[in-house]
Amino acid sequence: MAADVIARFHRLQGDDVLLITGTDEHGQKIQRTAEQLNRDPQAHCDEIAAGFQDLWARLDIQYDRFSRTTSDRHTAIVKEFFQRVWDKGDIYLGQQKGWYCVDCEEFKEERDLLPEKFCPIHTNRGVEWRDEENYFFRLSRYQQQLLEHYAAHPDFILPESRRNEVLNFVKQGLQDFSISRINLDWGIPVPDNPKHTLYVWFDALLAYVTALLDSEDEPTLDNALSKWWPVNLHLIGKDILRFHAVYWPAMLLSAGLPLPGAVFGHGFLTKDGQKMGKTLGNTLDPFELVEQYGADAVRYYFLKEIEFGKDGDFNETRFVNILNADLANDLGNLLNRTLKMAVKYCDGKVPVVEVKDIPETLSVLELAQTAGHDVAEAYRNLQFSTACGIALSLARAGNKFIDEQAPWSQYKAGNLVQVNQTLYAVLEMVRLAAYLLAPVVPTLSTKIYQQLGYTIHFNQIESLTQTIPFEIHSRWGALPPGQNFGRPEPIFQKILTPQLV
Ligand SMILES: [Zn+2]
Incomplete structure (x- = not known):
């Protein structure tokens, strides 16, 4: 809704606007969810994506493109991008050991875990120990460049509280992160080594680029980046700030591409002052809310x-x-x-x-x-x-x-x-x-x-x-004197009682 408001405001002003939304569909979390539902992962993703599209229509969200990471065009873009970063010497094979939260699709520092090795975000889920061969991205190489970029562009990370969060994280020192998994099928195979599947985030972030292709374009990076890149704004939830404000700009620097204008991390919603969750039984159904x-x-x-x-x-x-x-x-x-x-x-x-x-x-x-x-x-x-x-x-x-x-x-x-x-x-x-x-x-x-x-x-x-x-x-005095009125009717019916159960 917020992104749609921004897009509508700029369209009113006569600006060219491209509003992209979509779904990232790969990774272990999706694969496991589909398995639990006894469903093919692609069919599962199709249903989820259709659900979002339906909801956006009901909410009057006028996006221009809906990007899905399971499209063939996206695979082509990801492979080409991987090759660029590979050619730069920023990808190497190593051994990954650590605690992994499948729900976050992220390795966690041991010191950040809750008692009984539970994820600090998914507080009812345990993390899993991993010790496997992965490809790594040389994030450590970009620490200095990132800090320089943050300093030169104070509005790159918004709001300020999130900026401080990221600055603190990066100043502590950046470690290379693994960008492939073994024993996982649901994803894009690593070029030249299909035993490995690309880490979901390495692929997901590139959905922003794939979406820039016009439908008739060949899916190449040059075509995708020729019109709208760099984008002005990534609007994201605060839980995925690190991927967008640290990993993503480093990947772009490695590929020799300009960085987006800003990353804005929005907050979370609670209901009646409480965290929402299926287990708590207090989720808010957006379909019901709009319907009502x-x-x-x-x-x-x-x-x-x-x-x-x-x-x-x-x-x-x-x-x-x-x-x-x-x-x-x-x-x-x-x-x-x-x-x-x-x-x-x-x-x-x-x-x-x-x-x-x-x-x-x-x-x-x-x-x-x-x-x-x-x-x-x-x-x-x-x-x-x-x-x-x-x-x-x-x-x-x-x-x-x-x-x-x-x-x-x-x-x-x-x-x-x-x-x-x-x-x-x-x-x-x-x-x-x-x-x-x-x-x-x-x-x-x-x-x-x-x-x-x-x-x-x-x-x-x-x-x-x-x-x-x-x-x-937008200024005083636009209403033409003498203009005939249209038919009068209440513009907003007063709500008599709360309607949700
Ligand atoms: Zn988690």
């Missing part, structure tokens, strides 16, 4: 309620309260009551005013004139909660303003210029809030725009930059 409340509600809650980068909590009562307060009351009711007044007092049209004549002294104008800039800045910095908060403050200010101005009294007193200015100002604030929230709640913003008389849909991304250009619509 709709995509906009789910998107809004998580993006508004969590300071992006930190861990966040889902609590259904809070979820309902926030949606009712922000979307049904502050925004929805404001539009509804203002439209009713405009129908009554202004001929069912956007009030006819000279926008420049609206007094600069109006209390709401200052906020309206800075909101677009401030929200854009917040989106650029991935501060979604701040962006939502500023947009909502427009609605709150609008509510206060309409109560203060009391256009019904202005009308009775015959001050029609004032009535028009008041109602125009409030409708324009609702429009501005809707526009600025569109990356987060595209359907709700569309409803507001359509009731204000526009015919656009925020999910039709191709046409938006022509019909509602950012530089005009």
Whole structure:
């Protein structure tokens, strides 16, 4: 959802955007899970990938490409990349001994393990002892270069807490890591030594590169890297930070490729203050959540309620309260009551005013004139909660303003210029809030725009930059006076009681 918001914001601004998501499908964890389910691993992966695609569609996530590591094109890219790193002299055969967590697909330092040799992340699973011949990648060779890159690009690892985590790790000294496994079939064979299978992470990270190929391209590294590389941002969970912020840039340096702009590690979700888990029986089913409340509600809650980068909590009562307060009351009711007044007092049209004549002294104008800039800045910095908060403050200010101005009294007193200015100002604030929230709640913003008389849909991304250009619509005064309204209807139904069991 966060990645989709970033992509939508940049598309609104007219930027070229490629949003990639997908599934990495190899490795022991997948193989074992499929075995336990008595299923062919490929069939298992097909089902998982289809499940994500279905969920992304329900959540209105408009990705451009879905990358799967079991595609033939991906294998070709991985083999070519392996060869480059091999030619550089960064791969050698050695003996791997250590404690392995299959769920993490990662060797663990003994000092990091919990009592009884349990994984610190998978706290109910024991790690396994391994002593086998593996190919190794010379990570140790890149310690200095990585530290120099982190120093020269302070925004390479975000947020700052994660950056510090990685800096501490790298400063302690980097050890070469093994990039192959034996006794594992489910993966890409090591070129020239098929007894070995490539370590899932060595292959998985390259999915970002494979996804850059156009469908008609030959699967070569040159083709893949010719258009979009280096990407601006990898958006990942905090548990896989080390792979993205240490291993991956070192692999790219070895292959002589430029590094991505930034790696952002987001937090984890809890439910009612507790870690979620199947064994705890308190998982949150995203399908159920969307089914019950709709995509906009789910998107809004998580993006508004969590300071992006930190861990966040889902609590259904809070979820309902926030949606009712922000979307049904502050925004929805404001539009509804203002439209009713405009129908009554202004001929069912956007009030006819000279926008420049609206007094600069109006209390709401200052906020309206800075909101677009401030929200854009917040989106650029991935501060979604701040962006939502500023947009909502427009609605709150609008509510206060309409109560203060009391256009019904202005009308009775015959001050029609004032009535028009008041109602125009409030409708324009609702429009501005809707526009600025569109990356987060595209359907709700569309409803507001359509009731204000526009015919656009925020999910039709191709046409938006022509019909509602950012530089005009993110600013005060874009609503055309005299525009006929669309059909009024509640934009967000108030939720009466929590619906999940
Ligand atoms: Zn683990």
